[in-house]
């Protein structure tokens with residue numbers, strides 16, 4: 001899968017970053033209507049996702065490869081539940097539009113704004129995070145930078161080509177009578193699963 | 205010049221009657237300042253951040269060609285095709301050729317104001333292309349056939365019922381006026397457009413020279429889809445959006461969402477660097493391809509602005525629209541009156557540069573000069589200052605209307621002017637009717653239903669001053685009093701109060717008889733020549749008495765002396781030096797007296813009087829001179845008064861400069877808001893530090909709440925002195 005940076009973990013070491021900013025990140029992300037779940041181990045994420053699937057009666061999931069998700073075992077669980085799960089590039093292109101949920105991994109969070117940074121060079125990252133009505137993003141809870149400033153310290157070092165996004169809550173509009181309405185062209189629910197336990201491989 | 209036949213007066217009247225518009229804008233104007241400040245709660249130093257935006261943009265515009273060259277080279281190096289479009293026709297030709305060559309039939313667009321600037325959609329549609337705006341607000345106005353009325357919320361002038369009507373018509377089915385439902389209808393409808401589009405056209409919020417990337421902020425996600433789904437992506441980016449490095453985006457991204465929508469960050473902020481992969485379906489099979497990325501770097505007047513000493517400032521604009529959100533005139537009339545697609549004060553300036561000067565002429569008077577926008581603008585643009593500069597250039601190029609020219613010749617000649625003013629008090633002069641009255645200085649303003657006008661005083665201050673002044677034997681300071689027209693001819697008793705307060709401080713007061721109008725009403729109409737003449741006469745008159753301090757009890761007069769005189773005389777080294785030297789001696793009354801009282805230990809600040817007084821901040825006092833604490837200190841130290849604050853104490857009273865005179869229809873609703881706030885404060889006296897505000901508010905209270913009195917701070921201090929003597 002194409003990435004702007006092959007090792008975000010490493011480049012994040014060059015700036016201020018750590019789990020101590022998580023609380024602030026969570027508060028700000030919730031303020032932007034994101035749903036935040038913090039778990040100790042990847043396995044705990046499995047339950048969150050399966051519950052969500054039952055609750056929303058989801059049938060079809062598209063997902064891009066990320067290590068936290070793999071470590072969580074959620075893919076196996078979904079298959080066992082009889083959920084249609086698509087993970088290859090061509091399948092995502094075909095099914096993202098009709099999928100109920102998209103899952104991806106994001107690189108780090110920003111405490112100041114409650115945003116997450118998605119390395120979106122690969123088109124499938126953008127498809128799973130934009131087309132289905134729900135987007136779930138895995139992220140290590142230790143990777144929070146305090147502000148936009150630090151995020152750009154990092155971008156400056158790695159952004160030579162590709163597509164980078166900050167995602168802050170779900171898609172929204174206030175274009176009619178300034179009434180806030182969630183879910184226009186992108187997802188109406190944006191869920192972050194932040195995992196405490198580091199997973200070998202480093203790259204989420 | 206499409207709008208040359210407009211009747212702007214009539215348009216204003218229509219907008220003032222539009223209840224939907226007034227309601228929406230009124231509510232928004234109330235809510236915005238509070239929400240904006242809340243969004244800045246976790247920014248340590250807003251001013252420093254704004255300075256950063258300003259500095260970044262200033263540094264960039266100073267070497268715009270170099271930055272542009274680098275941006276182009278870096279983008280091309282990565283495989284983007286870059287086209288520099290000099291103007292609208294060039295841009296359109298490039299785009300239409302591209303569509304033809306690639307067989308494009310369907311286009312989705314995410315917001316691009318640069319494309320609206322040249323009405324691009326019309327050309328695309330005329331060429332047989334299917335074009336869809338995908339930003340909800342833009343889509344609404346596109347199907348309604350309207351122009352945007354706000355840069356960030358283009359459909360703010362419509363309510364849900366009107367939107368439902370347009371939706372129903374467009375989709376040929378009955379759509380109920382339910383907002384979430386309508387949003388879902390838009391999603392479904394436009395999703396199909398995204399999936400089938402051959403080309404996506406987007407604007408950009410910034411372009412980065414060091415890596416050729418473009419950045420885009422959106423909330424709905426349409427920007428991400430426009431740049432991800434179709435196999436061809438065209439970015440239209442104006443030169444003013446370029447920044448040297450990625451890090452330079454930081455101050456923009458920390459201010460733009462906070463100012464534009466009161467968010468810490470928009471839902472999506474995407475940066476695209478070179479062509480990225482796209483999926484295309486061929487014969488039922490999906491394959492990955494490299495997307496075609498075209499960047500159109502758009503000039504259309506921007507490079508000319510970059511090399512203009514004054515107007516390069518427009519590069520500091522990040523298009524957040526907060527200047528509209530706080531503008532009292534915009535809140536009344538909305539964006540359409542401004543004619544072109546850019547509304548408000550900055551809109552007037554952009555329109556002059558990017559569209560035509562002819563349009564500017566129609567709308568420039570809609571700037572009341574209250575300067576509220578300068579307090580919020582992320583790029584710290586001096587919007588009223590630039591408008592004044594445009595007026596000057598306009599007057600230079602096209603001359604002043606004949607009648608006005610004659611009047612300024614009169615105002616510019618002190619003797620003739622003052623003779624006329626003396627005659628006016630008798631009421632036989634033609635001041636009461638005709639053109640003359642409307643163009644004379646403030647106090648000859650037009651009559652209006654909700655505002656009465658002051659009478660010219662029987663004896664001007666200049667005739668009584670020698671009797672009134674009780675100059676001490678050994679004064680601590682020699683003060684030369686610059687009264688300005690209002691205190692001289694309309695409110696001489698306030699002028700006398702000023703003298704009394706100064707004498708009491710053991711200072712002597714002189715009144716140079718050769719002083720005349722400060723020139724503000726004249727430069728307000730762009731007549732810089734006459735203003736220069738008046739500046740020189742005033743400077744000479746005050747140099748002659750060699751005072752320690754020149755004191756003005758009017759913030760606009762003080763501003764003219766301190767800032768405008770040196771500036772308009774800057775080409776003449778001798779006069780510039782004289783103007784600067786004398787400007788250093790000029791002080792505003794309330795701040796000067798507060799300082800002296802403080803030194804003398806007279807600032808009690810007990811605030812324990814029996815009568816409630818509320819203080820109205822004059823726009824120029826608050827935002828140009830930065831004086832707002834001092835008059836309050838003085839009021840709190842009086843024995844008679846207790847200072848209570850009114851809501852929006854620093855909001856304009858509607859009388860700035862030529863505006864209150866020419867646009868009584870707009871000035872009065874603004875005044876009425878002020879009157880309401882004054883009444884609600886429970887005060888029985890309104891204190892002001894500015895004679896023009898005094899005139900406007902007195903005129904309004906006189907008609908609407910005659911029991912509330914308006915007093916200059918000097919009047920109140922003089923009362924206090926009288927009381928002590930008894």
Ligand code: SF4
Pocket residue numbers: 520521522523524525526527528550577580581582583584585587
């Ligand atoms: S002039 Fe300033 S406040 Fe107005 S839109 Fe531009 S950046 Fe925003």
